[in-house]
Amino acid sequence: MRELKFRFWDSIAKQMLPVLDSWEVGNLANQAERFPVMQYTGLLDSKGVEIYESDIVKSTTGKWDSGEVMFRNTAFRVHAYILCQLEDIEVIGNIYQDSHLTSK
Numbered sequence: 001m002r003e004l005k006f007r008f009w010d011s012i013a014k015q016m017l018p019v020l021d022s023w024e025v026g027n028l029a030n031q032a033e034r035f036p037v038m039q040y041t042g043l044l045d046s047k048g049v050e051i052y053e054s055d056i057v058k059s060t061t062g063k064w065d066s067g068e069v070m071f072r073n074t075a076f077r078v079h080a081y082i083l084c085q086l087e088d089i090e091v092i093g094n095i096y097q098d099s100h101l102t103s104k
Helices: 022-029
Strands: 006-010 015-018 037-044 050-052 055-059 067-072 075-078 089-094
Touching (some): 006 022, 050 055, 050 089
Antiparallel strands (some): 006 015, 037 050, 067 075
């Protein structure tokens, strides 16, 4: 079973917040407008970096354009690809701090 972890973006302070315990998760999740939540996918990129929802990832082999990790249709995805089926992934940022990196 994968580890359930979350991180939050503080939209006022403009910084990523690590979460230490379940009380903090519940407290911040109840303030979703200020603190958008990002769930850990349970996957690591090619450099060992944890991949979270709303991260921007790219193909290390150039097979596909950079894009945002999203949870859609029961799976974490980037573009039409199911994230866990990809082997050539590198986290290059997130939509809150690095939105210019997406290829939308």
